[in-house]
Amino acid sequence: MFTLSGGHVFPLYDAAVKADPPLRLVDVRHEQTAVFAAEATARLTRAPGLAVVTAGPGVTNSVSAVTTAWFNGAPVVLLAGRAPDYLWGRGALQEMDHVPLLAPVTKRAWTEHDKLSVAASVDEAFRLALTPHRGPxxxxxPLETIYAQAEVELPDGPMPAPAGPDADDVARIAALLAAARRPVLVLGSDVWLGGAEEAARAAAETLRLPVITNGQARGVLPRGHELLVT
Known part of the structure; x- marks a missing residue:
């Protein structure tokens, strides 16, 4: 959990250290750094990265980094505190409606008001971040929701596995390749994030296509490979 400590999210820290095994807390000096670190973790592990920020400025400080994760298709989960519902509209500490700020640069942005649905919402966030096309x-x-106590059944089941290609997309690509005079295969980071590096290499070698790699696709074809454009 990458974070910058704030009172609106203290219960998440308590839960992290009491978990079995404990969830490692990494405290940073700026919320933007927390999200960048979560994205780096996601891109290296191919699992969702987690950042936690406090309300108001904590959220606004994170928007630029969330936008980067959005453009990169990185599975990042950002959890935040929010001013309490019972004081909403009265100028409570760091009162701000965050959702309109994050909605344009996330797969989904919402406020969970029901204490009984907190666990389910967090589980949904992680699953949605991993569902193609991946993203934040x-x-x-709200304060009274995250500080409340309730007993619920925790969501269970494996996280979404990488999805296979759409048959119509494959057929359309095959038709384009058949009609192309000098086709080139360009591989980007989604090849790595989607666990498709072996399939990409096999396709290049079977079709005998020159390959350009960028981002995390570098290394799919090793240095010196006859098909690799350098």
Whole structure:
């Protein structure tokens, strides 16, 4: 959990250290750094990265980094605190409606008001971040919701596995390749994030296509490979 400590999200820290095994807390000096670190973790592990920020400025400080994760298709979960519902509209500490800020640069952004649905919302955020096309997801919790206590059944089941290619897309690509005079295969980071590096290499070698790699696709074809454009 990459974070910058704030009172609106203290219960998440308590839960992290009491978990079995404990969830590692990495405290940073700026919320933007927390999200960048979460994205780096996601891109290296191919699992969702987690950032937690406090309300108001904590969220606004994170928007630029969330936008980067959005453009990169990185599975990042951003959880945040929010001013309490019972004081909404009265100028409570760091009162701000975060969702309109995050909605344009996330797969989904919402506020969970029901304490009984907190666990389900967090589970949904992680699953949605991994569902193609991968990307950041935002959820915040009003103060009285995140500080409340309730007993619920925790969501269970494996996270989404990488999806196979759409048959219509494959057919359309095959037709384009058949009609192309000098086709070139360009591989980007989604090849790595989607776990398709072996399939990409096999396609290049079977079709005998020159390959250009960028981002995290570098290394799909090793240095010196006869098909690699350098």
């Amino acid at each position: 997801v935002f959820c915040d919790f």
